[in-house]
Amino acid sequence: xxxxxxxxxxxxxxxxxxxxxxxxxxxxxxxxxxxxxxxxxxxxxxxxxxxxxxxxxxxxxxxxxxxxxxxxxxxxxxxxxxxxxxxxxxxxxxxxxxxxxxxxxxxxxxxxxxxxxxxxxxxxxxxxxxxxxxxxxxxxxxxxxxxxxxxxxxxx
Amino acid sequence: xxxxxxxxxxxxxxxxxxxxxxxxxxxxxxxxxxxxxxxxxxxxxxxxxxxxxxxxxxxxxxxxxxxxxxxxxxxxxxxxxxxxxxxxxxxxxxxxxxxxxxxxxxxxxxxxxxxxxxxxxxxxxxxxxxxxxxxxxxxxxxxxxxxxxxxxxxxx
Numbered sequence: 001x002x003x004x005x006x007x008x009x010x011x012x013x014x015x016x017x018x019x020x021x022x023x024x025x026x027x028x029x030x031x032x033x034x035x036x037x038x039x040x041x042x043x044x045x046x047x048x049x050x051x052x053x054x055x056x057x058x059x060x061x062x063x064x065x066x067x068x069x070x071x072x073x074x075x076x077x078x079x080x081x082x083x084x085x086x087x088x089x090x091x092x093x094x095x096x097x098x099x100x101x102x103x104x105x106x107x108x109x110x111x112x113x114x115x116x117x118x119x120x121x122x123x124x125x126x127x128x129x130x131x132x133x134x135x136x137x138x139x140x141x142x143x144x145x146x147x148x149x150x151x152x153x154x155x156x
Numbered sequence: 157x158x159x160x161x162x163x164x165x166x167x168x169x170x171x172x173x174x175x176x177x178x179x180x181x182x183x184x185x186x187x188x189x190x191x192x193x194x195x196x197x198x199x200x201x202x203x204x205x206x207x208x209x210x211x212x213x214x215x216x217x218x219x220x221x222x223x224x225x226x227x228x229x230x231x232x233x234x235x236x237x238x239x240x241x242x243x244x245x246x247x248x249x250x251x252x253x254x255x256x257x258x259x260x261x262x263x264x265x266x267x268x269x270x271x272x273x274x275x276x277x278x279x280x281x282x283x284x285x286x287x288x289x290x291x292x293x294x295x296x297x298x299x300x301x302x303x304x305x306x307x308x309x310x311x312x
Contacts (some may be wrong), residue, residue, distance in 0.1 A: 003161070003164045003165070003166060004161065004164065004165055004259030004260070004262075005159070005160065005161035005162070005163070005164060005165075005259065005262065006161070006163050006164060006165045006167070006168035006259070006262050006277055006280075007161070007162050007163040007168070007262075007277055007281070008159045008160065008161060008162060008263075009159070009160055009161075009162045010159060011162070011263070011275075011277060011278075012162035012163070015278070015281060019285075040196060040296055040299070040300055041296055041299030041300040042299060043296065043299055103160030103161070103162070104160070106160075106161065106162050106163075107164075107167070119167075121162055121163055121167060122167075122171070124162075125163070125171060126309070129175075129288055130308070132285055132288045132289055132292070133288055133289075133291075133292040133295075133308060134292065135289075135292075136288070136289040136290065136291075136292035136293050137292050137293070137295065137296050139289075139293065140196055140197055140199065140293050140296040143196070143197030143198060143199055144196055144197040152286070152289060153282070
């Protein structure tokens, strides 16, 4: 089997930002008081999950580029408007940081945040997949609230 | 930004099969009568979602390799044991088919199943992401049933 690219560095950023646009629409679909005020089955609110996303996306990328790892603290947004503002700021930061990663590093094993050891591409995939995973739980919360969530296939 | 690989063809298969192992554990965590008998918020049962996964994974890969596209029919499993048997059969089929794809095709635009047009790597990412997305809804169902789901980070 080939060692050629399935996904290039450029395509990976495009893929990630497309998912982040969908996540933004899911955040926006929550009523203001339910983003941090609603959950199913004793789980976290979707707002708390978004703070987790914010604590991973830019800190993971910045740590990779600079070698300086933020402590893995959850984001601090407390309202829907704070989450959305942080989200939009991170979109620009991610676009600026991602091209600074040397592609030769992706298959190398590193330790992120002083504690997560793995291949760099696997660590990034974990961050993206974690967002897909918890966002889908936000979909269930919206359905249970009687709200139709954004279409999964729309990444515009 | 580099056109070098973020994820190679080999790494993509490893990533996908790791997710499929986790999905298998989520299926196994459902009580027999709840896999097709339970849902939240008017959504599909997790068993129906698994039939969707089965209708995508091998048919997408086989269509890519052979150019012959199965009609996009949902899987036909009706019980947990049928889902698990189909799942395990597909694990071997996917391992056999994936290396037959010429890596140069991944950035090319194709039409899958006669109706889904996109870059081949994006179409495969959609199949993988769709599994992550709906599996996460299975997590909520398990939580709502009082069952602790498998750890998201465990892909062993």
